[in-house]
Amino acid sequence: MLEIKDLSVSYGAVRALRSVSFEAQPGSITAVLGANGAGKTTLLRTISGLVRPRTGSVHFNGEELLGRRVETIARQGVAHVPEGRGIIEELTVEENLRLATLWCLKRRERQTAIEEILELFPRLMGFRHRHASTLSGGERQMLVLGRALISRPRLLLLDEPSLGLAPLVTAQLMGLLRDHATGTDVTVVLVEQNARSALSVSQHAVVLNLGEVVVSSSAAEVAADEGLRHHYLGF
Amino acid sequence: MSLFFNYTLNGISNGMIYSALALALVLIFRATKIINFAQGAAGMMTTFIASSLLAHGVSYWWAFVLVLAIGFAFGAMTERILIRPLQGKSELNPVIVTIGLLVVLEGVAGAIYGNASRGFPAAYSQSGLTFGHSRIAFSHFDVFILVAVLVLMIAILILFRATTLGLRMRASAFAGEISRLLGVRVGILLTLGWGLAGIAGSLTGLLVAPTSSFGPYYMDLVLVYAFTGAVIGGLESPVGALIGGLVTGLCISYVGGYLGSGLEPMGALVLLMVALMARPEGLFSRPAARRV
Numbered sequence: 001m002l003e004i005k006d007l008s009v010s011y012g013a014v015r016a017l018r019s020v021s022f023e024a025q026p027g028s029i030t031a032v033l034g035a036n037g038a039g040k041t042t043l044l045r046t047i048s049g050l051v052r053p054r055t056g057s058v059h060f061n062g063e064e065l066l067g068r069r070v071e072t073i074a075r076q077g078v079a080h081v082p083e084g085r086g087i088i089e090e091l092t093v094e095e096n097l098r099l100a101t102l103w104c105l106k107r108r109e110r111q112t113a114i115e116e117i118l119e120l121f122p123r124l125m126g127f128r129h130r131h132a133s134t135l136s137g138g139e140r141q142m143l144v145l146g147r148a149l150i151s152r153p154r155l156l157l158l159d160e161p162s163l164g165l166a167p168l169v170t171a172q173l174m175g176l177l178r179d180h181a182t183g184t185d186v187t188v189v190l191v192e193q194n195a196r197s198a199l200s201v202s203q204h205a206v207v208l209n210l211g212e213v214v215v216s217s218s219a220a221e222v223a224a225d226e227g228l229r230h231h232y233l234g235f
Numbered sequence: 236m237s238l239f240f241n242y243t244l245n246g247i248s249n250g251m252i253y254s255a256l257a258l259a260l261v262l263i264f265r266a267t268k269i270i271n272f273a274q275g276a277a278g279m280m281t282t283f284i285a286s287s288l289l290a291h292g293v294s295y296w297w298a299f300v301l302v303l304a305i306g307f308a309f310g311a312m313t314e315r316i317l318i319r320p321l322q323g324k325s326e327l328n329p330v331i332v333t334i335g336l337l338v339v340l341e342g343v344a345g346a347i348y349g350n351a352s353r354g355f356p357a358a359y360s361q362s363g364l365t366f367g368h369s370r371i372a373f374s375h376f377d378v379f380i381l382v383a384v385l386v387l388m389i390a391i392l393i394l395f396r397a398t399t400l401g402l403r404m405r406a407s408a409f410a411g412e413i414s415r416l417l418g419v420r421v422g423i424l425l426t427l428g429w430g431l432a433g434i435a436g437s438l439t440g441l442l443v444a445p446t447s448s449f450g451p452y453y454m455d456l457v458l459v460y461a462f463t464g465a466v467i468g469g470l471e472s473p474v475g476a477l478i479g480g481l482v483t484g485l486c487i488s489y490v491g492g493y494l495g496s497g498l499e500p501m502g503a504l505v506l507l508m509v510a511l512m513a514r515p516e517g518l519f520s521r522p523a524a525r526r527v
Contacts, residue, residue, distance in 0.1 A: 048416060074418035082416065090409040091402075099406050102399055103418040147417070 001025055002047070002155060002187050007056030009042050009211075016042040017053070018211045024204065026154075029181050029188040031198040031219060033233055034208035040191040041083055043208070044157045047189070048080035049073045060155055060187075075103050079153035081144045083160045083191075089133035093124055096132050096143055100151045117146040120176075138169040145173065149180065156181075156188045162197055170194065174201045195233040199223045207232050241372035242492040243485065248377040249460075250484020251384040252442050256461030257468065257476035258388065259435035265471040266408040266428040267318065269329045270462070273336035275454030277313070277433060278440030280340050281306045282449070283348050285441060286355060295358060299441060303434050310433020311426045318429070319422070344451040352453070357445035380442050384477075387438060391431065391473050404428060456500065460487060463503045467510045469517025478518060482506075 002024040009017040017039045024030035032040050045051040047058050049070040058065045065073050074080070079100075088096055097117055101110040118125045121142040127135060132143060141161055148156055158177070162170040178201040181188045192198035199205060202219040209232055215222065222228060229235055256275060263271045281302045288298040317336065321328045359375035395401035406414040407424040415421050439461070440454060447453050464483040468475025483503060490502030510517075 050412065050416075070412075070415040071418050071420050074416055080416045082413065086410075086413045086416070088406055088410045088413055091406060095402055095406075098399075099402060099414070099419065100417045102403065151417070 001061065002030075002189065003057075003059040004043075004047070005057045005059075007043070007046060007058065008054045009039070009046055009051055010054055016211050017046070020056070020208070020211070020213055022206045022213060022216045024187050024189050026185045026187045027181065027183060028203040029177065029190050029201055030204040030206060031195070031202035032189060032191045032206045032208060033193075033195045033198060033222075034214075035232070035234070036193075037210070038208040039211040040208055041159055042211075044080060044082075044159050044189065044191055047073075047155075047157060048078055050080075074151075077152075077154035078157065079148040079151055079155070080157040081148045081159060081161065083163065087132040087135070087140050087143050087147075089131065091132060092129050093132055093135070093143055094128045097147055097150055100147045104151050113150050117150050120149070121146050137164050138166065141165060141169070141173060145176070154186060156186055157191075158188065159191045160193060161190070162192060162194045170197055174198075177201060195229070196235050237369075238492065242488045244371060244373040244377070245492070246485035246488030247481065248373065248380055248484070249488060250464075250481035251380050252439055252457065252480075253461045253464045253483050254477045254480025255384045255387060255435050255442065256439040256457060257465040257480045258391065258473055259432040259439070260461060260465045261468070261470060261473055261476045262391075262428050262432040262435065264465070266404075266425050267314075267329070268326070269318065269333065271313075271432065272330070272333040272458070273313070273340060274333075274432065274436045275439070275458035275461070276337045276340035276344075277306065277309055278436035278438075278443075279451060279454040280344055280440075281309065281437040282355065282440035282444045283344055286348075286353070286444075286449075289356065295356065299358070302441060303437050306433040306437025306440075307430040308433070310436070311430035313433075314426050314429035319425075341451045348451070350451055352448035352450040355444035355449045361445065376445065383438060383442065387435060388473065388477050394431075395473070459500065460484070460503050463507045463510075466507060467518060469519040472517070472519035475517055475519030 005021050007017055007020040008015065020043060032043060034040055042051060046053050047065065049065065049068055053066065060078065091099065094114060097114045098110060101113055105113055118128060123139060124142055124146065127139065132140065135143060145161065161173055174197055177188065180186065190198055190202060199219045199222060205219045205222040206216045207214040207222065207228065214232060215228060259274050260271060263269055284305055285298045285302040288301060289295065313336070317332050318329050321332065357376045359379050361374045361376045363370040363372055363374055395405055403419050404424050404427065407419055407421040408428065411421045439457065443454065443457055460483050461480065464480035465476055467482055468479030483506060486506045487499045487502050491499045
């Protein structure tokens with residue numbers, strides 16, 4: 001379980017997060033929603049160690065993550081898929097996948113894991129030896145999601161996975177995400193501007209506004225609250 | 236025709252040397268986006284250390300190996316002590332630091348060893364090889380240069396292309412933050428990259444010293460030629476460094492041979508300008524993105 005308590009982050013004089021607290025349960029998806037500048041990306045970057053907070057704590061399965069190095073947090077089973085398709089363009093598709101296996105899988109297990117991911121995303125199969133820079137937006141998103149899943153994470157942080165994708169591709173990715181999280185011990189935190197799509201696959205939702213938690217409730221309750229949707233989520 | 240042949244052989248020999256130093260520049264540039272202007276001076280300093288070791292009775296090959304190890308350590312220490320603290324600050328800062336280091340190293344070498352040129356032994360004979368009755372402008376030492384640089388290049392390519400350490404090094408160089416998110420310890424790999432560049436720089440120093448006026452400034456012009464080669468090769472490709480260095484070596488050899496040695500630096504400058512105008516991204520630039 002992910003427990004965030006009283007988390008505050010500042011960039012100079014600008015306060016990006018203000019006493020943010022919520023919990024995310026394993027086997028479920030928690031959507032973090034809000035307008036541009038609400039602090040969603042900062043929240044994920046703080047959990048994965050890229051940003052140091054002023055105050056607060058981030059516990060995952062009882063262990064404090066704050067103060068640890070980014071790579072140490074990653075090796076504890078935290079997979080962060082950053083905004084903007086965080087692929088490494090200069091590496092091939094297969095090298096991108098292999099890189100994520102180096103610390104968590106034994107040498108003989110790596111190739112099997114890569115084949116499993118390529119079967120999960122058959123569209124990438126034909127591109128496995130091509131540079132990731134040659135992939136389209138949807139293919140890139142499949143690659144970063146595959147790269148996150150191949151490390152068999154216990155906490156999956158996804159930042160705007162649907163950004164710039166066609167609705168059909170978004171629906172496929174969200175469906176895959178739901179299938180992967182449900183019935184497992186994986187905790188998923190999904191940051192999305194596409195609130196409608198995110199709420200359709202999430203069990204829990206946290207709405208941020210100007211760095212503060214406006215509401216933390218079940219996804220169904222948030223989706224049913226017309227005033228909240230209209231005011232903060234734009235639909 | 237025989238002149239052209241000899242100029243070509245001379246160009247290949249010198250070009251391989253420029254390739255080795257170009258490789259050092261490329262290793263650092265692609266990892267940290269810094270041109271290490273002190274790379275040549277570091278090679279000069281380690282060659283002076285080799286000279287001292289030889290003077291104290293250490294055998295040539297022991298000195299050779301020791302100096303490559305010292306070059307590795309010096310490169311790694313430069314990254315950890317001088318470059319790492321500048322991360323996240325202006326991109327100009329590390330460039331200024333490397334220029335400062337160049338000046339300091341040349342000053343220290345001058346203070347310790349003096350500014351006068353001195354001799355440095357070659358591993359093999361520098362007399363031209365003979366075929367039948369004709370002697371060519373290519374010696375046993377030139378063969379050694381060719382083999383030494385090719386071994387270094389192949390070792391680096393195998394490291395990058397066929398090992399997981401190389402995969403992590405490439406990933407760290409191209410996308411540090413993403414690599415860290417994938418559990419890669421980027422910091423130690425960047426240090427390793429600077430260390431490898433230090434080996435290439437030290438090797439260059441050892442290969443140039445017997446053929447030039449060995450003194451505190453003997454690597455300055457070599458750095459200019461190596462930089463030209465690195466830019467022609469695309470600044471991020473080890474293979475590009477090899478080809479770029481060879482092209483530079485050949486051009487300079489032809490300019491020096493046919494037009495006069497005084498015009499060699501200008502030849503390099505013209506080559507650099509032509510290369511930048513014809514293909515600004517270099518011969519071995521990254522693949523273009525597919526637009527969909």
